[in-house]
Amino acid sequence: MAFFVDNNFSLVAARLGILPEELEQLQYDQGEEIDDDGRRIRYYLIFGNDNPEDIMDRIDGLQGNTFHFPPDLFSGDEDPSWYEDFLADYRPEEPFEVFSDAAADLWHVLNSTPSEVKERQAFQRMVFLQFISLMEAYLSDRLIKIVMSDSSKLIALIGAVPELRNQTAKLIELAKDPERPAKVAKGYLQRASFHDVSFVDGVYKAVLNAGIFIDNSHEHFLNHLVELRHHCVHRNGRNHEGADIDYKDIDPVHVSEAVNAVVNKVEKAYAHYDLAKFFGGTSP
Known part of the structure; x- marks a missing residue:
């Protein structure tokens, strides 16, 4: 089982389109999908049903209660500039x-x-x-x-x-x-x-x-x-x-x-x- 959130907390939050302190409020299971050759296909979060609706409604890309992440998101292979842009453009x-x-x-x-x-x-x-x-x-x-x-x-x-x-x-x-x-x-x-x-x-x-x-x-x-x-x-x-x-x-x-x-x-x-x-x- 992959426990990838804690080491990439801000990155995961930004990918979901929410703030880190909002991600802390959510209940979820985390894991990864592996193919028959042992290669990682993707990471995922499965959210519980009792999470705050105002936060869940802002997560774009949910498939039911599941959100998928690309396999190279936390490896450094993906361009991280989108996350910096997310923070730079954020205006309270x-x-x-x-x-x-x-x-x-x-x-x-x-x-x-x-x-x-x-x-x-x-x-x-x-x-x-x-x-x-x-x-x-x-x-x-x-x-x-x-x-x-x-x-x-x-x-x-x-x-x-x-x-x-x-x-x-x-x-x-x-x-x-x-x-x-x-x-x-x-x-x-x-x-x-x-x-x-x-x-x-x-x-x-x-x-x-x-x-x-x-x-x-x-x-x-x-x-x-x-x-x-x-x-x-x-x-x-x-x-x-x-x-x-x-x-x-x-x-x-x-x-x-x-x-x-x-x-x-x-x-x-x-x-x-x-x-x-x-x-x-x-x-x-």
């Missing part, structure tokens, strides 16, 4: 509106919570991952929109991230492409792990002079949710010892409150920045 919409609409849809879905224990736990994991993904998408898109439209914030971002700050470029390269720093920074943010909340907090402090945590207890809870996210994505809701997670910890009310606190704190800082920028004052 208004992040807060997208988050609010998606969160409202999610609460509507919660009205259909199954009653049987195993089904309810699977459903609760799916909803939990969706809440975390909404937060990640918001934090990523909000930051991208800020640094792509404000050179001073782009400089702040680059100064705060060693991987960007320590890059070297020849003067002739910058002269030929003055937009290169912004392109590199955007590409970095699109590939960054926004569930690394401590990293994200530091970046937002550098760019907006405001972190994402309300207080120490909020920070502790979010880091705990990140760990639970890992257990849900990679271990189907079991911890390192193989025991089921405590489902009280991913109660939708508590999770949504923690996520909303992040978004509202960032939006408040962004509104202050945007207002100061509009009136020509000194932004944070």
Whole structure:
């Protein structure tokens, strides 16, 4: 059996036409088809029936519940430029509106919570991952929109991230492409792990002079949710010892409150920045 997704996660997501954080929400089986001579014909994903419809509807090329990938997709033989074009052309919409609409849809879905224990736990994991993904998408898109439209914030971002700050470029390269720093920074943010909340907090402090945590207890809870996210994505809701997670910890009310606190704190800082920028004052 071929387990190709984890090592090619962003590539698989882009091939499906969705974002990596959306792929994380989906349940699927993965494999490969081999002919009689032992040659790989293609890879495939078979999606479950209970995946979020708004994500599944955007996957072009599904045959029933199955999506096929060419056999050379992950070997380096296929031209990867389409994926770079996908990222380069991606433009976030208004992040807060997208988050609010998606969160409202999610609460509507919660009205259909199954009653049987195993089904309810699977459903609760799916909803939990969706809440975390909404937060990640918001934090990523909000930051991208800020640094792509404000050179001073782009400089702040680059100064705060060693991987960007320590890059070297020849003067002739910058002269030929003055937009290169912004392109590199955007590409970095699109590939960054926004569930690394401590990293994200530091970046937002550098760019907006405001972190994402309300207080120490909020920070502790979010880091705990990140760990639970890992257990849900990679271990189907079991911890390192193989025991089921405590489902009280991913109660939708508590999770949504923690996520909303992040978004509202960032939006408040962004509104202050945007207002100061509009009136020509000194932004944070």
